[in-house]
Amino acid sequence: MQIEHVASPNFNERKHPLDMLVLHYTGMATGEDALERMCDSKAEVSAHYMVWEDGRITQLVEEDKRAWHAGVASWQGQQDLNSRSIGIEIVNGGHDFRAPDGGLPPYPRPQIHAVLDLVHDILGRHAIPATRILGHSDIAPLRKQDPGEHFPWERLARAGISLWPDxxxxxxxxxxxxxxxxxxxxxxxxxxxxxxxxxxxxxxxxxxxxxxxxxxxxxxxxxxxxxxxxxxxxxxxxxxxxxxxxxxx
Known part of the structure; x- marks a missing residue:
């Protein structure tokens, strides 16, 4: 797994132990637009990683730092989830930039394979329970929709990531x-x-x-x-x- 590095200025120090992983879609027209925004200090948004449609992975913030991806959010009674989590942005237009037929744009197979590889790699370094591998809409249900109902959570569970009961x-x-x-x-x-x-x-x-x-x-x-x-x-x-x-x- 090869990871390119593009440094974002949008991070600070963690205040809590890392025990959570949050998946997002970029929700922009292109991955280039999303990368530019996450590297813009005025935008005050970032993530640790971004996964492109073709499976390329870009790291923007080191894992020991607090990236700014979760916003106002909570889970299991906890706040400041930026301090507790690694954030992964997955290039996908989502609900705002739909496919030509009006549906939600698919997550290509190379991209999902890269997400699986990246998450497995992260879990090898950090003790993150399956109940704390989440989507942005889980931790901010009143304002977020990503990674969307088209994201293959069941596929992640079959790969040993997250949960999907029978x-x-x-x-x-x-x-x-x-x-x-x-x-x-x-x-x-x-x-x-x-x-x-x-x-x-x-x-x-x-x-x-x-x-x-x-x-x-x-x-x-x-x-x-x-x-x-x-x-x-x-x-x-x-x-x-x-x-x-x-x-x-």
């Missing part, structure tokens, strides 16, 4: 009609409590409002990518139960 084999029966925006009561409180205990950072209430909808959407982007609706139907509730049990184990 949902069919581990799903417990859930009865009822599901939940959606406007619902309230103890069922909503239980739903939000499970999402919070998985790690999503938001205030638990008994009202299914905009915030709850955004967090459910973020969960679906990661764990139910074929159904990103923001509604907690029975399939979504089953998956939340499975992931809650897995993360609590």
């Amino acid at each position: 949902f069919d084999g581990t799903t417990k029966e859930v009865i009822g009609k599901g939940l959606e925006r406007g619902a309230s009561g103890s069922s909503v409180w239980r739903l939000q409590t499970m999402l919070s205990e998985i790690g999503y950072g938001f205030d638990v209430t008994d009202i299914y409002g905009e915030t709850c909808e955004n967090v459910v959407t973020a969960f679906q982007r990661r764990w139910l990518p074929e159904q990103v609706t923001g509604q907690a139907d029975l399939t979504t509730l089953r998956r939340i139960g499975v992931i809650h049990a897995l993360f609590a184990a």
Whole structure:
């Protein structure tokens, strides 16, 4: 694995031990645009690595330094995730720069192979639990969508990175009609409590409002990518139960 080095000025010292990895898409028209922005001191944004479509890897910030990629975010009750994480930007237009057919642009195979190699390399140096290998939308569900529902999390799990349970084999029966925006009561409180205990950072209430909808959407982007609706139907509730049990184990 060859890594080129392009130094970004946008970093400072870590304040916490490193035990997290966050994956992003660049969300810009080209990788060159993204690299230029992350090297612009006025932009005040960076990442440790960027992975190009053809599998090239560029390192912008040394791993022992605090790159500025997470922004306002939280996970499992912790903040300042920049101090706790390594950030990897993956060149992909995402939701803002779509494919010609209007869909989300694919992640090419050489790029995903490079991501796998890079993450394996990082995990060989740092003790990062699978429950803390995350997408930007996991740690900032109210404002971020990346790396998007088109990112192959299941492929990473097959390579020994992150988690992807056998949902069919581990799903417990859930009865009822599901939940959606406007619902309230103890069922909503239980739903939000499970999402919070998985790690999503938001205030638990008994009202299914905009915030709850955004967090459910973020969960679906990661764990139910074929159904990103923001509604907690029975399939979504089953998956939340499975992931809650897995993360609590």
